[in-house]
Amino acid sequence: MNEFLLLLLSMSLSGTLLALLLFLLRPLLKRNLSRAWMYYIWCIVALRMLLPFAPRQNLVGSLLADPSAAMRQLSALSAFMEDTAPAALPSDQVFNNAVSKAFPEKASGSVKDAAQKPDTLSAAVPAALDSAPPAPAAEPVSAVLFTLWLATAVFLFLHKAAASRAFLRKLYAASHAVTAQEITACYASVCRELSVRRPPRLLASPETDTAMLAGMLRPAVILPAAKEPDMRSLACILRHELIHYKRKDVWFKWLFQLTACIHFFNPFSHAVCREVSRCCELACDETVVKNMTPGERKAYGSTLLNALEARGPAHINPVSASLCGNAKFIKERLDTIKMSKKKQP
Numbered sequence: 513m514n515e516f517l518l519l520l521l522s523m524s525l526s527g528t529l530l531a532l533l534l535f536l537l538r539p540l541l542k543r544n545l546s547r548a549w550m551y552y553i554w555c556i557v558a559l560r561m562l563l564p565f566a567p568r569q570n571l572v573g574s575l576l577a578d579p580s581a582a583m584r585q586l587s588a589l590s591a592f593m594e595d596t597a598p599a600a601l602p603s604d605q606v607f608n609n610a611v612s613k614a615f616p617e618k619a620s621g622s623v624k625d626a627a628q629k630p631d632t633l634s635a636a637v638p639a640a641l642d643s644a645p646p647a648p649a650a651e652p653v654s655a656v657l658f659t660l661w662l663a664t665a666v667f668l669f670l671h672k673a674a675a676s677r678a679f680l681r682k683l684y685a686a687s688h689a690v691t692a693q694e695i696t697a698c699y700a701s702v703c704r705e706l707s708v709r710r711p712p713r714l715l716a717s718p719e720t721d722t723a724m725l726a727g728m729l730r731p732a733v734i735l736p737a738a739k740e741p742d743m744r745s746l747a748c749i750l751r752h753e754l755i756h757y758k759r760k761d762v763w764f765k766w767l768f769q770l771t772a773c774i775h776f777f778n779p780f781s782h783a784v785c786r787e788v789s790r791c792c793e794l795a796c797d798e799t800v801v802k803n804m805t806p807g808e809r810k811a812y813g814s815t816l817l818n819a820l821e822a823r824g825p826a827h828i829n830p831v832s833a834s835l836c837g838n839a840k841f842i843k844e845r846l847d848t849i850k851m852s853k854k855k856q857p
Contacts, residue, residue, distance in 0.1 A: 514654040519564055520661070520774075527561035528780045535787075547798040547848065551791040557784055558771050661777075669773040680726055687717035687734060694743060695735075702750045712757055725753045728762055745815040748800060748808075755796050765789065790841065794848050801849050813846050 534541075534553065541550060690696060696714065703711045712725070716737040723735050733753045735741065741749070756762070768785045775781040801809050 514651070517654060517657055517661075523561050523564065524775045524778045524781075527557050527775070528778060530557045530560055531780050531784050547791065547795040551788070551795040554768075554784060554788050554791065558767055561771050561775055561781065562767075664776055665773050668776055669770065672769055672773065683717050683719050683726060683734060684715075684732075686719050686737075687715040687732075688737075690714045690716050690735065695741065695746065698743065698746050699733075699750055702747055702754055706751065706754050706758060708754055708758060711754070723749045723753055725756045725762065728766065731757060731762065733757070742815075744811055745818075748812045748815050752796055752800050755799050756792075759796075761792050761796070765792070790844075793841070794845060797845050797848050809849050813849055816842050816845055816849075 534557065538550075541553070545553075690699075699711070699714050702708075712727075713730070713732040714735070715732050716735045718737045720734055721736050721738070723733065725731060725733055733750065735749075765785075765788065768788050772781040772785050797812075801812055804812065
């Protein structure tokens with residue numbers, strides 16, 4: 513258990529250092545990399561925080577190494593020295609020492625034996641250290657910490673999964689298939705444009721005020737049923753959601769939600785989740801407007817502004833991919849549209 517907890521802390525710490533590096537380099541990367549690269553580069557952080565490997569010598573192991581190990585070895589060495597140390601010399605031994613000084617040639621054998629004792633002692637010390645009984649281990653504490661971590665991580669993940677399932681059930685219960693010929697024709701045209709061979713279902717629901725891609729195993733593009741879509745902006749909306757579908761962005765977001773649940777004690781894991789959601793929408797916007805004329809870009813920007821008038825992200829599941837966002841983020845997305853390479857009409 514103790515080794516696993518040390519490994520977990522090592523993964524969390526190294527992932528945090530990578531995240532800090534990316535946050536610090538964001539202004540530089542923003543000028544030199546596409547929004548798609550800015551999005552997928554966060555995979556490095558997720559993989560580091562999820563893959564259970566660490567070098568034999570690592571920072572966490574050095575910081576959290578068991579300090580009682582050295583004390584146990586010192587105690588064993590002290591006990592060994594007490595057992596092997598000579599007692600006070602008796603009187604006959606004093607007499608023998610005096611004889612040895614008077615007749616050194618007869619005592620040569622004793623001197624040789626005494627010369628060999630340091631070797632015997634040096635050989636016996638490691639054996640005594642190895643055979644020393646271990647001190648009481650911290651396994652009970654490690655077991656408690658492991659149980660608390662596992663229970664919390666599983667609870668958080670199941671809570672997110674249950675909330676997502678409840679959101680989708682409510683959304684699907686009130687939804688219906690889109691049958692309007694103009695909308696379905698536009699949807700089919702965008703699918704052909706993006707080479708989507710197995711398009712998700714196209715639904716309309718009164719439970720949302722903005723278009724979104726929802727679901728993992730049975731994904732669906734859901735349009736707001738209460739609004740009559742503008743056919744000029746509808747193609748942009750559908751293109752946006754289908755790009756999310758092609759890139760598997762819902763799965764990608766769940767990967768980082770899993771990372772945040774495992775490293776719930778690390779606030780940087782939650783900051784990375786928010787950053788990934790932001791980069792996801794910026795990368796999608798960049799792809800959507802890549803081949804647009806200035807007039808089409810303006811229409812797409814108006815679509816984003818209209819999405820701002822919706823109820824907002826509080827009603828959107830964090831692992832869905834929607835067109836909605838707050839005012840500050842919409843402004844950043846409009847800047848992305850403006851700064852992207854333009855296509856001349």
